[in-house]
Amino acid sequence: MILEWSDYESQSAFDTQVLVIGTGAGGAAAGTELAEAGFEVTFLEEGSYIPTSSFNPYTAESVPRLYRDAGATLIAGKPPFPYVEGRCVGGSTVINGGMAYRTSDEILETWARLTGDPGLGPKGLEALFERVEAAVHAKPQRPESIGDDNRIMAQGAAKQGWTYEFSSRNQDDCVGSNNCVLGCVTGAKQSTLVSYMPRARAAGARVLTDVRVDRLLIEGGRCVGASGRTVDPYTRRPGRRVSVRAQVVIVACGAVQTPYLLLNHKLGRASGQLGKNFLCHPNVKLVALYPFDVHGHRGVSQGGQVRHFHKEGIILAENMIPPGAVGAHLPVAGAEAWELMRRYNQMIISGVLVEDSSSGTVKRGFGGMANVRYEITRHDHERFLKGVRLLSELHFGMGADRVVLPFVGHHFARSMDEVNRAIAQTTDRRDLELFTPHLMGTARMGATAQDSVIDLDGQLWDLPGCYVADASVFPTACGVNPQITIMALATRVAHRLADRLRPARAA
Amino acid sequence: MDKPRRDEAARKAASRRRLQADSREASEALDRHPDDGWVLADPMPMGEGTRRALRAMIRAVCPPEPAPQLPDLEDRIEVSVRRMLPYMPPLMGRGFAVAVHLLDWAPVWRLAAPRRMRSLPPERVLDVLNGMSHSRLLPLRQLSMVVRAAVLSAYFDQREVHDAMGFVPQPFMRERVRLRRRLAEGEIPGEGDLIGPYSSEVAP
Numbered sequence A: 001m002i003l004e005w006s007d008y009e010s011q012s013a014f015d016t017q018v019l020v021i022g023t024g025a026g027g028a029a030a031g032t033e034l035a036e037a038g039f040e041v042t043f044l045e046e047g048s049y050i051p052t053s054s055f056n057p058y059t060a061e062s063v064p065r066l067y068r069d070a071g072a073t074l075i076a077g078k079p080p081f082p083y084v085e086g087r088c089v090g091g092s093t094v095i096n097g098g099m100a101y102r103t104s105d106e107i108l109e110t111w112a113r114l115t116g117d118p119g120l121g122p123k124g125l126e127a128l129f130e131r132v133e134a135a136v137h138a139k140p141q142r143p144e145s146i147g148d149d150n151r152i153m154a155q156g157a158a159k160q161g162w163t164y165e166f167s168s169r170n171q172d173d174c175v176g177s178n179n180c181v182l183g184c185v186t187g188a189k190q191s192t193l194v195s196y197m198p199r200a201r202a203a204g205a206r207v208l209t210d211v212r213v214d215r216l217l218i219e220g221g222r223c224v225g226a227s228g229r230t231v232d233p234y235t236r237r238p239g240r241r242v243s244v245r246a247q248v249v250i251v252a253c254g255a256v257q258t259p260y261l262l263l264n265h266k267l268g269r270a271s272g273q274l275g276k277n278f279l280c281h282p283n284v285k286l287v288a289l290y291p292f293d294v295h296g297h298r299g300v301s302q303g304g305q306v307r308h309f310h311k312e313g314i315i316l317a318e319n320m321i322p323p324g325a326v327g328a329h330l331p332v333a334g335a336e337a338w339e340l341m342r343r344y345n346q347m348i349i350s351g352v353l354v355e356d357s358s359s360g361t362v363k364r365g366f367g368g369m370a371n372v373r374y375e376i377t378r379h380d381h382e383r384f385l386k387g388v389r390l391l392s393e394l395h396f397g398m399g400a401d402r403v404v405l406p407f408v409g410h411h412f413a414r415s416m417d418e419v420n421r422a423i424a425q426t427t428d429r430r431d432l433e434l435f436t437p438h439l440m441g442t443a444r445m446g447a448t449a450q451d452s453v454i455d456l457d458g459q460l461w462d463l464p465g466c467y468v469a470d471a472s473v474f475p476t477a478c479g480v481n482p483q484i485t486i487m488a489l490a491t492r493v494a495h496r497l498a499d500r501l502r503p504a505r506a507a
Numbered sequence B: 001m002d003k004p005r006r007d008e009a010a011r012k013a014a015s016r017r018r019l020q021a022d023s024r025e026a027s028e029a030l031d032r033h034p035d036d037g038w039v040l041a042d043p044m045p046m047g048e049g050t051r052r053a054l055r056a057m058i059r060a061v062c063p064p065e066p067a068p069q070l071p072d073l074e075d076r077i078e079v080s081v082r083r084m085l086p087y088m089p090p091l092m093g094r095g096f097a098v099a100v101h102l103l104d105w106a107p108v109w110r111l112a113a114p115r116r117m118r119s120l121p122p123e124r125v126l127d128v129l130n131g132m133s134h135s136r137l138l139p140l141r142q143l144s145m146v147v148r149a150a151v152l153s154a155y156f157d158q159r160e161v162h163d164a165m166g167f168v169p170q171p172f173m174r175e176r177v178r179l180r181r182r183l184a185e186g187e188i189p190g191e192g193d194l195i196g197p198y199s200s201e202v203a204p
Helices: A005-009 A025-036 A059-066 A105-115 A122-135 A148-160 A196-202 A254-263 A323-328 A334-341 A378-397 A416-425 A483-506 B003-020 B048-061 B073-087 B090-104 B122-133 B138-155 B159-165 B169-184
Strands: A013-021 A041-044 A073-075 A081-083 A164-166 A206-208 A211-219 A222-231 A238-251 A283-289 A304-306 A314-318 A347-354 A361-364 A370-373 A402-404 A466-468
Touching: A005 A222, A005 A238, A013 A025, A013 A206, A013 A222, A013 A483, A025 A041, A025 A196, A025 A238, A025 A483, A041 A238, A059 A323, A059 B073, A059 B138, A073 A370, A105 A122, A122 A483, A148 A164, A148 A304, A148 A314, A148 A347, A148 A378, A196 A206, A211 A238, A211 A254, A238 A254, A238 A483, A254 A361, A254 A370, A283 A378, A314 A378, A323 A334, A323 B138, A323 B159, A334 B048, A347 A378, A378 A402, A378 A416, A466 A483, B048 B073, B048 B090, B048 B122, B048 B138, B073 B090, B073 B138, B090 B138, B122 B138
Parallel strands: A013 A041, A013 A238, A041 A206, A238 A466
Antiparallel strands: A073 A081, A164 A304, A211 A222, A222 A238, A283 A347, A283 A402, A304 A314, A314 A347, A361 A370
């Protein structure tokens, strides 16, 4: 059963066994596991239920439907840069590129060492990864989904002698419609909207949409539910209050909204780590223009990645986006904007992703906004410059006649000489145009209350009955697209919670 | 039944259909405004002065000919921008209106012209905005970037603009929806189901 804003006129108070706040990678995986284990599960989701049949390739309507704050979410710092996250049933899995990578063994070994729990190491998580990958059909693409931008990236990497790996993606017969960022129109991308959530509903879970949770219900030092306000769809102002009482609550609102909610209750005091260790895999975009049609909007987004420089924390990939989204990132306006965009069919949009070497913070800000702060380091700056140079070499090597660089004041280059000049002049970190969709690590998991926010079962150290199951629990950055790792850890939280709840239910 | 109530009833009926829809079922409709009961918010209210300033920026930022010139361009872009604002936190929505006012006066405080943007020709407005976007001062760059991004995002989402760019996504996407259905029925895909190559420069 799915309820929406107009349904709460008749009922606004609910009871359940397990309340899950959020339906993205973490919430959907944890809630589905528990629903299928026989527990009564209710999801509270801030966004709306938008089924596959409603998706379309138009930015102006899809962005407010699917993205938090219509995509206008910003990380403050030097430089400030936008981040995006989903706000709909399925959360960010509905709008991401669908990469299905496991966190590397090296990083998982670090997690095991930091937490003292071998269960967070490669062997400990192996079965969970397999379970999650089966649930979302993680596998390489079909040949019918590969477009010319993927071919150019693969052939360009081969020409340079670099390793190019075809991506494992959560997809079931993806045929390359390339609408990942506005909702997959074929239903092939296995977002939680089409993978976990139908299973949860089939197991009897209830989904309350259009409710923004603003506080937890706490009685006698224990979390017993959550409460939030509906949103008037015409004005977007807060409406009726909706409350759900539960035996246990799983918070899975993502690495920004989870600490935002928990900080309202002044939790995590022992360690002071709540809202700290914010990680985000910052990246920059580079647009390459070819003298022939590429039709990058036909064919899968990120069919593969250049992983030759992964050891240095640099990944290169293409990631085509619709014209409305490209328009929002253009460094020019008027006639110059048209001069670029009339060649949309000749564009390849590619990016440089850099693994974090610093961390930021999330705090409660003014006016209901989270105050997210993050600054890249000089080391990151150097890696971005290197990544842009490498990507430019790849594109010029494949015949591109122009690239649009992510450097303030030095946006255009027609040769590697011009790229190198632009790089030499981009000495200030504030002159990079950054962006990120990967948010992690603000309520980290650990073995003691002195150095972490949640315990190894996922429960808050200082609020019994309240669990966290999203990217905020990561002890460090995962170094790859995070959704598979989020799902695996959420599944672990759900299994351990089920083990705790079963004896109580039997009694 | 009067029209507003009839519309409301129709919307609720469509909403029921959407909530009962299988989340996995694809459609070949791909409509810009699917009749699924989901309500797009009303445009954020804006004072007449703010709107005049915003429209001056729209005229300047949107590409001139040979880019498509739509008869109701300013209306469409203005409404599209104002519809996005209610989805942001209220402080940010109001901040956008403040940014428009600051930019309106930018020719004066940048000592570029003795008049506000709303009274300047589009070319002069664009000069001022471009000057700000190359400023060494980050807040000035961001101020011009906010309006440019909002306007160009809406402009490059218009159907006529897509047509002029040769971006016609629906036929391709419909064909892909049908291909996936064929695969689900067990059909073996053929050569014709591959995408591209569109140029001899790209090896298959």
